Amino acid sequence: MQKAAVQEKTAITLTVNGERKSVRATTPRELLAELELKGEFFAIAVNRHVVAKARWNEHVLANGDSVEIVTPRQGG
Amino acid sequence: MLELYGQRFSSRLLIGTARYPSLTVMQEAVKTSGAEIVTVSVRRENAGGKDGDTFWNIIRELNVKVLPNTAGCYSVEDAVSTAQLARELFNTKWIKLEVIGDKATLQPDVVGTLEATKILLADGFEVFPYCTEDLTVAKRLADAGCKVVMPWGSQIGSGKGIVHEEALKRMRAELPGVALIIDAGLGAPSHAAKALEMGYDAVLLNTAVAGSGNPVKMAKAFAQALEAGRAAFEAGMMKPREIAQASTPIAGTPFTNPANARSS
Numbered sequence: 315m316q317k318a319a320v321q322e323k324t325a326i327t328l329t330v331n332g333e334r335k336s337v338r339a340t341t342p343r344e345l346l347a348e349l350e351l352k353g354e355f356f357a358i359a360v361n362r363h364v365v366a367k368a369r370w371n372e373h374v375l376a377n378g379d380s381v382e383i384v385t386p387r388q389g390g
Numbered sequence: 391m392l393e394l395y396g397q398r399f400s401s402r403l404l405i406g407t408a409r410y411p412s413l414t415v416m417q418e419a420v421k422t423s424g425a426e427i428v429t430v431s432v433r434r435e436n437a438g439g440k441d442g443d444t445f446w447n448i449i450r451e452l453n454v455k456v457l458p459n460t461a462g463c464y465s466v467e468d469a470v471s472t473a474q475l476a477r478e479l480f481n482t483k484w485i486k487l488e489v490i491g492d493k494a495t496l497q498p499d500v501v502g503t504l505e506a507t508k509i510l511l512a513d514g515f516e517v518f519p520y521c522t523e524d525l526t527v528a529k530r531l532a533d534a535g536c537k538v539v540m541p542w543g544s545q546i547g548s549g550k551g552i553v554h555e556e557a558l559k560r561m562r563a564e565l566p567g568v569a570l571i572i573d574a575g576l577g578a579p580s581h582a583a584k585a586l587e588m589g590y591d592a593v594l595l596n597t598a599v600a601g602s603g604n605p606v607k608m609a610k611a612f613a614q615a616l617e618a619g620r621a622a623f624e625a626g627m628m629k630p631r632e633i634a635q636a637s638t639p640i641a642g643t644p645f646t647n648p649a650n651a652r653s654s
Contacts, residue, residue, distance in 0.1 A: 331434040351435055353443040357479035362471045364478045382434065382473050385442020386449065388416070389431030389459045390406030390546075390596030 326377040343370040345381065357384050392592050393567050394569055395484070395516040397455070399426045402573065402586060402616050404457060404598025405609070409505075410493075415605050420452055421610035427487055429594065431462075457518060464499070466506045473510055475532050486540070486594075487509060487519045496546040496574075499578050500527040502612045504534065511535045520573050525553035528561050532568045538596060539565065540573035543585065547597045549577025552584055562589045578617030586619030587627065601630040 324329070327336050330349065339345035342358045342365055358365050359382045365373045392399040405425040411590050416586045420428055430449065435442055449456065458476035466489060473485040482593035489506050491499030498520050504527065507517050510529035511534060518538045519531050541558060543551040543571040552558060552572065562570060572585040593616065602608035 349398075353435065353440045354444050355446045355479065356435065357432065357475045358618065359471060359475055362467075363475045364411040365633040366478060382471075384479065386446040386479060387431045387437045387442065388406075388408035388445060389429050389461055390408045 326375065326379075328375060328378075329380040331381070331383055340375055341371055342373055342375070342381070345375065346370075346383070348375075348384075351383065351387060355385055358382065392569070394427075394518075399428045399455075401613070402592040403427075403582075403612060404429060404463075404573075404592060404594040405599065407449065410601040410605055413445065416600070417448050417452060419605040422606050422613070423599065424600050424613045425454065427457055428452065429459050429596070431459050432472060432479055432514045436462040436492055440618075442603055450615070455484075456480050456482060457484050457486050460488050462490070463488060464490050466502045466509070466590075469502070469506045470513075473506075473515060474513075475517065480489045480503060483514060485508075485515050485517055487567065498522060498542070500524060501528075504530050507531055507536060508534050518571070524556035524562065525557065525561050525564060528565060528568075530623055532565055536568070538569045538571060540571045542574040543581065544575030546574040546635045549573055549598060551577055551581035551602075559588055559590070567631075571617065582612050583615040583619035583622070587622045588615055604629045610634050633639050 322341045325336055325338055326333060337345060337348055346356065354373065360379050362375065392402050396419060401424045402426040403423055404427045405420055405423050405431045407416055410419060430448065459470040459592055460472040460479050463472055469487060469489045476485060477483065487503060487510065489499045489502035491497050500521055503519050507519050510517050517536055519536055520541055521527050521531060521542050523541050528541060531539050540556055541561060543552040548632055569591045571592045571594050572590050576593055576595045577598050585593050599608045601606050
C-alpha cells in the first residue's frame with residue numbers, strides 16, 4: 315500500500331516533443347534513458363528554457379512540464 | 391576574403407545539407423563545393439534516438455563551420471527558442487534567423503524577423519537574418535547590429551534566381567559596410583555569378599545543388615561560377631552602352647576611303 319503511494323507520487327505527466335507521456339524520470343538524464351534515446355547529441359528545453367547538458371542530472375522535472383528534445387538535422 | 395562577424399573565409403558559398411539523394415552524396419558535394427560553412431537545423435529526435443548522431447558525425451568529418459537555422463518557425467517566440475536550442479546543440483553563437491510569414495511563399499515575416507533579431511543580438515547571438523529585398527528592413531537589421539544581412543533572390547527552393555535585381559543592387563549600394571548574402575531562390579551557377587558580380591559578398595543555397603541531376607558536379611559548377619563572379623566584380627565591369635561600338639580598330643581597314651571610314 316505504502317509502495318503504491320510512493321509510485322503514485324513519482325509518476326509525472328510531461329509533454330515530450332508534443333506528446334503527453336507519463337514517466338518516472340525526475341531529471342532530463344533519466345528521461346533520455348526512460349525514452350531509450352541513445353544518441354549523444356541532444357539539446358533539451360523545459361518550458362522553452364534550455365537546460366544545459368551539465369545540468370541534466372540536477373534539473374528536476376515537474377508534473378506538467380513541456381520538454382523538447384532535439385538533435386542536429388539536415389537544413390538549408 | 392569573406393568576413394562574417396570577424397571570421398574570415400576564402401569560399402563565398404554557404405551550402406545547405408538537406409534534400410540530397412543520400413548523406414554520402416551530401417558529404418561529397420559539400421567537399422567539392424569548397425564551402426567552409428554549412429547550414430543545419432534542429433529537429434525533434436525520433437524513437438531510437440540516433441538519427442541526429444548519424445548526421446552530426448558526417449558533418450563533423452567535413453570540418454566546416456556550422457550555421458544552424460530556425461527553419462519552420464512562424465513566430466518570434468518559436469524562432470528565439472529554436473535559436474537557443476541550436477546554440478546549446480552546436481556550441482555556436484551563429485544563427486540563420488528565419489521567421490516565416492507565409493506558408494505558400496515562405497516569405498519572411500520581416501517585422502517578426504527584426505523583433506527576433508533584436509532579442510537574439512541582446513542575448514549574445516551573431517544573427518544572419520533571412521529577409522526580403524526591402525531596403526528599409528535591411529537597414530533596420532543593420533542598425534540593430536547585424537553584420538550580415540541575407541535577402542532572398544527569389545522564393546526558397548524556386549530556382550528562379552535574382553528576380554529583385556534593381557532593389558538588391560540598391561541595397562548593396564546603401565549598405566557598404568554590411569556583409570550581404572543572397573539567400574534562397576538561386577537555381578543556376580549563373581545566378582550565383584550574377585550575385586557576386588553585383589558586389590554581394592556570398593550566396594547561400596541548397597536545392598540548386600541537392601536537387602540537381604548530379605549534386606557533386608553541380609557543386610563544382612557553383613564553385614567555379616562564384617570564383618568568376620567575384621573576379622569580375624574585383625576587376626570592375628565595363629559600363630553597358632545603348633549603341634554598338636566597334637571593338638576592332640577602324641583605322642587602316644582595307645578598301646576604305648580614309649575620308650569617310652565607318653565602323654562595322
